[in-house]
Amino acid sequence: MDWLSEFILQRSVAEAVLALVGLALLFGAILGYAAVAFKVEADPIVDQIDAILPQTQCGQCGHPGCRPYAEAIAGGEAINKCPPGGQGTINSLAQLLGVEAPSLDEEHGEESDTRKVAFIREDECIGCTKCIQACPVDAILGAAQQMHTVIADECTGCDLCVEPCPVDCIDMLPVDSGVADWHWQLPSQNHLGSRDNIIATDASEKSEAAA
């Protein structure tokens, strides 16, 4: 050890270098420990995407359910293949993934304003259980040779039960929106547009557009 102390005393540079190396090792150890001890399990991107998707499990995107589509999106698939989610879902996905929001790919279906649920015309049902097998959320109640019925609360309106029905007794009916579901709408954009009246030229432009 004598030679080391002598070496350090003779060369002040060595002292500084050793001090820095020591510090680097110390902080490295602290950081390394912190990285392990305080590790935050990040929400995997697939879960975040899945949370945004509407979970109708309709398969209109070409995937057997919302989760597979979420996985496909995480793998780079287009985000505009979800008609039940519509533009709102696309916007949220675009925001999450930091991309430009495209418009809905009409190839996969059209966005519907009203929520729909399946309804079985029960006197026509022959009890074939085909729709029960098709339902991705087990929302159809029934047994072989027994009449089936849809639990409207659990129905996602995915449409998948309509196709297999051999007697075409399943309808997709819009959900009755009563007073309880009603909510105020934003003041109409026309109302905002009444600013046009402030400047005479705006008004003329508007009337031209209308014409």
Added chain:
Amino acid sequence: MRQIWPTPGGVHPPENKTQSLGLPIAQCPLPPQVILPVSQHLGAPADPIVSVGDKVLKGQLVAEAPQQVSANIHASTSGTVVAIEERPLPHPSGLSGLSIVIEADGKDEWCELQPIEDYSRSGPTELIQKIQAAGVVGMGGAGFPAAVKLASRTPITTLIINGTECEPYITSDDILMRTYAEELVEAIRLLDYLLNGPQEVLIAIESNKPEAIEKMTAAIATLNDPRYEVVTLPAKYPNGGEKQLVQMLTGKEVPSGKIPAALGVVCQNVATALAAYRAVTKGEPLISRITTITGNAFSEQRNLEVLVGTPISFILQQQGYSKDTASRLVMGGPMMGFTLLSEECPVIKTTNCLLAPTQEEAPANGPEQACIRCGMCAEACPASLLPQQLYWYSRAQDEDKLKAYNLFDCIECGACSYVCPSQIPLVQYYRAAKGEIRQHEIEKKHSEKARERFEFHKERIEAEKAARAKAREEAAAKAKLRAEEKKKAEEAKLAQANSQATDSDTTPSEAEAKKNLVADIIAGAKKAQDDPARLARNITSTEDRLKKLQAKVEELEQSAPDQAEAIRARIKETEVKLKSLQDKQATLGNSEEKQVDATLQAESNSQSDITLQAEKAVEKMEMSANQKVQRELDTLKRKLAKITEQLASTDEADSDTRSALELSEKMLKEKLRKAEAAANSPASSKADAKRTLSGDEQSAVGDAITRSMERAMQKQSVDVEELRQKIQTLEARIEATQERIAATDDATTKDALRKGLVSMQTKLEKTQALYDMAEQSSE
């Protein structure tokens, strides 16, 4: 004097209260029809319990609350239920809702009421139930079921009776306090009792109602209770808001998302208190209320005692409403009310005011202009929010930001809209944003549920698949086990026979007998194999005997000629026999095979029971295992063929389906390969079984028998074959029965089994005889 804590914001719109206070409360005439919507309150709609055509009396329950947060609906007059249908609701949406329509019979006949004379004898719980049954809801505007508020679980220190009525034009609470001050104080005492005597009971009245203050103070003075106090509040809108009121009177702010009960405070409107009191002491359900009819479009402005369900159009007609002068018809006050879209909708429990202002009173909103960031809305906001920020984010539909800016603390009082110089309908933005957020939350819940259900569905399908596979495996394992057990039993039997045969030291005679048996079997087998030789031997021996006899005849002829005669007859006989034997040998050429069969059958039946049974068991075992595997193989092959076919027919472009099909094809192939391997393994076990059999002498014999039997089977006619199978099954059954007899302890079962055994044996004998006959005929 009590300290009044300041509240932020607030506005001072023109009060316009004097117009409707000029006249005392009047009773609104009985309408020809009352319309009772089943949802007049916050919470779940009530369920109708009457049907069309029913006669109802005034105060009779017509719709029942399905749960706690809901309220009963009672008939407000006697008459007949004429319809239960969708009718326009007094609601900003203008939508229709389920309503019970009662055609009044004009008698206004009460049903039997059950008043509680002295409520102090009943417990609070019972009284609260009574209030709930009477359908009492908050009559200040929100319509929250009163009983829920009174049944507070946290201890209440302050009871606030809300008589502020801060909204312009409305005077229903004011006139109620003026008219029913004494009864109201009694009602407050009831609430005091229900809440187990809070430390203070405050009656809050705004300073613009001097007459009400005076009347209430006088009424309270008679109580001589220091806890009771009438508090005069400065007139400012919206001081009547529950949260504002609590803050002013206690200095405490109700936390965001909490109710006043969290601070130990309960607020009740004066009209609600009175309704609760009448429900208890008179037994009257909430079927009428005081409604302010005001606005210059009415020829007579006053307060009316109106039956719940009275059509608005009826009141308008009564009060001289002029449609031409009215700018609109509003339910509620000018700040928080909403424009009615239909005059056909009824007065409900929360209708405190009908306002029909003229154009001068309430001019139509000017055009909305751009926000100039003046900040007046923020100054006016009683909830200390930032209305302009909320406005921007509502327009942008940025829900996260709206939540961050506490949109849900907005009480929608309209103060910001009132002060906005750009005439922006701010509250409408907030209401829309709130609705949007609520809807999204509901959707989120829905989708969360759907996700859970979908995942459960997937799990269920997987589990079912696994269960099916497991069941199949178990069945296969069971079959294998059974086969192994049988094999073992046979082996044990064989080993026993073998050891008995070889074990000559211990039991010589038995061993001898067994040896003889074995020798017999071998001999029998040999005989079966070379019958023509035996026949030839027979012929030779007969010839020998003939020669010997002839020698004897020569000898005897010399000594005793009479005896020689008899011997000659015997010689003749022997010659005939020889002849027949020779004939038989001659015909043997074509019938040789059949004779072999006959001999074999006779011998195998009589001599080689053990061997045959062993053989049969092995065969059976092989058959069952083989058949099963074969069946599985066949189905797999069929499935594979189907999948391949589907794969071929699937469109090239449909890559997803294709890949799925390819995957299942691969899986099937794998399964098929496994099944084939399984099919091979029973084959090897069959070889094993053969090997164990050929381990000893008997099995060698058995093999020989099998070979000859196989040969014989090929030759035999169909009915003989059938009979043989019958014999075999019978033998198997007999064997099984014997085993069972050995296994059972129960005497009666044993008896029954023995009886069965006997009958089977006779059957076997019969079949055997039949078989012999059939064989002879085939010969």
